[in-house]
Amino acid sequence: xxxxxxxxxxxxxxxxxxxxxxxxxxxxxxxxxxxxxxxxxxxxxxxxxxxxxxxxxxxxxxxxxxxxxxxxxxxxxxxxxxxxxxxxxxxxxxxxxxxxxxxxxxxxxxxxxxxxxxxxxxxxxxxxxxxxxxxxxxxxxxxxxxxxxxxxxxxxxxxxxxxxxxxxxxxxxxxxxxxxxxxxxxxxxxxxxxxxxxxxxxxxxxxxxxxxxxxxxxxxxxxxxxxxxxxxxxxxxxxxxxxxxxxxxxxxxxxxxxxxxxxxxxxxxxxxxxxxxxxxxxxxxxxxxxx
Amino acid sequence: xxxxxxxxxxxxxxxxxxxxxxxxxxxxxxxxxxxxxxxxxxxxxxxxxxxxxxxxxxxxxxxxxxxxxxxxxxxxxxxxxxxxxxxxxxxxxxxxxxxxxxxxxxxxxxxxxxxxxxxxxxxxxxxxxxxxxxxxxxxxxxxxxxxxxxxxxxxxxxxxxxxxxxxxxxxxxxxxxxxxxxxxxxxxxxxxxxxxxxxxxxxxxxxxxxxxxxxxxxxxxxxxxxxxxxxxxxxxxxxxxxxxxxxxxxxxxxxxxxxxxxxxxxxxxxxxxxxxxxxxxxxxxxxxxxxxxxxxxxxxxxxxxxxxxxxxxxxxxxxxxxxxxxxxxxxxxxxxxxxxxx
Numbered sequence: 001x002x003x004x005x006x007x008x009x010x011x012x013x014x015x016x017x018x019x020x021x022x023x024x025x026x027x028x029x030x031x032x033x034x035x036x037x038x039x040x041x042x043x044x045x046x047x048x049x050x051x052x053x054x055x056x057x058x059x060x061x062x063x064x065x066x067x068x069x070x071x072x073x074x075x076x077x078x079x080x081x082x083x084x085x086x087x088x089x090x091x092x093x094x095x096x097x098x099x100x101x102x103x104x105x106x107x108x109x110x111x112x113x114x115x116x117x118x119x120x121x122x123x124x125x126x127x128x129x130x131x132x133x134x135x136x137x138x139x140x141x142x143x144x145x146x147x148x149x150x151x152x153x154x155x156x157x158x159x160x161x162x163x164x165x166x167x168x169x170x171x172x173x174x175x176x177x178x179x180x181x182x183x184x185x186x187x188x189x190x191x192x193x194x195x196x197x198x199x200x201x202x203x204x205x206x207x208x209x210x211x212x213x214x215x216x217x218x219x220x221x222x223x224x225x226x227x228x229x230x231x232x233x234x235x236x237x238x239x240x241x242x243x244x245x246x247x248x249x250x251x252x253x254x255x256x257x258x259x260x261x262x263x264x265x266x267x268x269x270x271x272x273x274x275x276x277x278x279x280x281x282x283x284x285x286x287x288x289x290x291x
Numbered sequence: 292x293x294x295x296x297x298x299x300x301x302x303x304x305x306x307x308x309x310x311x312x313x314x315x316x317x318x319x320x321x322x323x324x325x326x327x328x329x330x331x332x333x334x335x336x337x338x339x340x341x342x343x344x345x346x347x348x349x350x351x352x353x354x355x356x357x358x359x360x361x362x363x364x365x366x367x368x369x370x371x372x373x374x375x376x377x378x379x380x381x382x383x384x385x386x387x388x389x390x391x392x393x394x395x396x397x398x399x400x401x402x403x404x405x406x407x408x409x410x411x412x413x414x415x416x417x418x419x420x421x422x423x424x425x426x427x428x429x430x431x432x433x434x435x436x437x438x439x440x441x442x443x444x445x446x447x448x449x450x451x452x453x454x455x456x457x458x459x460x461x462x463x464x465x466x467x468x469x470x471x472x473x474x475x476x477x478x479x480x481x482x483x484x485x486x487x488x489x490x491x492x493x494x495x496x497x498x499x500x501x502x503x504x505x506x507x508x509x510x511x512x513x514x515x516x517x518x519x520x521x522x523x524x525x526x527x528x529x530x531x532x533x534x535x536x537x538x539x540x541x542x543x544x545x546x547x548x549x550x551x552x553x554x555x556x557x558x559x560x561x562x563x564x565x566x567x568x569x570x571x572x573x574x575x576x577x578x579x580x581x582x583x584x585x586x587x588x589x590x591x592x593x594x595x596x597x598x599x600x601x602x603x604x605x606x607x608x609x610x611x612x613x614x615x616x617x618x619x620x621x622x623x624x625x626x627x628x629x630x631x632x633x
Contacts, residue, residue, distance in 0.1 A: 108608040253444055266430060266433045266434070
């Protein structure tokens with residue numbers, strides 16, 4: 001197989017978890033909630049997916065475990081950011097640390113005697129059934145919550161000006177709960193994708209920053225769907241290039257590839273090229289008395 | 292208000308303790324055994340206390356910087372990246388100085404270079420904030436990852452900082468810093484504690500005085516309360532914002548310099564090991580009080596040493612400490628609403 005094909009296939013494979021996680025994150029940020037805890041939700045999903053698949057012997061049961069665990073992690077974040085109006089950045093970073101500590105602790109207790117983790121095999125090019133399902137979920141979110149549907153507009157309204165949205169009768173808190181839980185589900189699916197379709201095991205800190213990369217893709221995509229998807233694809237290829245660069249005869253320090261997504265996002269968000277507008281109410285908690 | 296804060300912190304600490312006891316049970320040790328191992332790891336030896344002090348110094352410096360920026364209404368999430376920039380600069384300076392440079396020249400130079408590099412790293416975000424209005428939360432967060440990758444770059448490239456590769460065993464790290472650039476020990480028996488602790492203490496006191504007793508401190512506070520009001524009063528809002536974030540980066544950079552100038556005196560791939568993020572949490576939990584910065588930094592430093600012993604002596608995974616710390620953070624951050632309504 002030529003190195004270019006390998007690069008393209010690797011890029012697509014690695015882009016799938018990014019697309020999933022950033023699809024949820026994009027909707028959530030549009031509604032005004034910055035979930036830095038995507039990383040933690042992914043890691044939780046990956047761990048629960050591996051545990052579930054290993055316990056039951058069925059990778060689909062693993063996916064179920066992952067979704068349930070992701071929902072729980074998201075519920076924690078939603079209670080903190082929406083109901084308790086806690087700082088979204090602090091709680092996001094703390095939730096990631098909690099997920100890292102929790103899954104590492106759990107792995108010490110559970111994955112002791114070389115338990116095998118049944119996973120998915122590729123069926124469509126480099127994609128597994130789970131990967132295809134993931135892409136379908138991304139497409140569904142893109143269609144149902146675009147700026148051209150009522151739901152999508154409600155999401156944007158909650159993120160642009162929560163107080164005004166509330167005055168028009170939109171259930172701001174419910175919308176924000178919904179988007180955070182959605183992020184939990186898609187991130188957990190992304191984590192399960194990594195554990196069950198890529199690595200076929202759980203190792204400490206399996207996600208290793210992919211969740212943050214998903215948040216970065218949303219920023220680089222300037223809170224718009226297609227640019228975000230493009231950023232995910234590009235970040236996927238940049239990750240794949242770390243493995244295939246030698247085959248292509250490229251001598252690039254790995255570190256340059258590692259930092260490229262963040263530099264791109266920095267340029268995109270700085271407004272040096274074109275304009276970038278974050279949702280006005282991003283990270284601003286809402287409660288009805290604050291007028 | 293006072294009692295309320297007491298209830299919040301006390302409740303959070305109790306809940307975290309309870310979680311710790313459960314984690315110990317889950318790991319197969321009784322909570323008492325685990326508690327004893329943790330205590331032993333925290334206070335059991337001069338070595339443990341010394342390494343806790345070194346960790347606390349780095350966390351304290353970062354959190355002190357965070358407090359300066361926070362006073363002006365800016366959230367510096369970028370401690371990790373600024374720490375990396377400081378560490379890289381310190382390593383460059385520390386390996387390229389002539390071997391015979393005396394400590395009195397080499398050490399201040401290395402720390403100053405680290406401060407400048409961390410400051411410059413933060414200045415990127417500060418400049419984008421004041422000139423383009425880009426959220427410093429997002430830019431400093433992104434710059435963290437660039438900084439971490441920069442460390443990766445310089446320790447892997449022989450043309451940059453990597454020590455000469457003599458065999459396949461050669462680690463990707465810099466050569467050791469010259470003698471004169473290394474932080475002297477405090478001189479306590481069997482303790483690895485360096486003067487970094489004193490530097491952090493001096494920085495915290497200086498910043499406390501600056502914020503509470505000087506006109507600059509008052510101006511920063513005004514900007515933090517309301518940018519529009521401060522601008523109407525004729526304060527140089529942008530300049531104040533720029534320099535507060537830049538000096539926050541400088542302090543984090545100095546923490547990076549101090550880490551590199553401590554045993555084993557090299558810049559290695561994972562030298563930052565999450566200090567920047569932990570320092571951010573310390574700053575947030577301290578809520579603007581520099582006395583609290585010192586207290587929380589010490590607590591986190593001690594817990595880090597305790598966690599290692601927890602694994603060694605009681606067989607409870609060291610990640611338990613990380614879980615307890617993050618729970619503590621979540622409880623305290625989540626309880627903000629109680630303080631607000633009081």
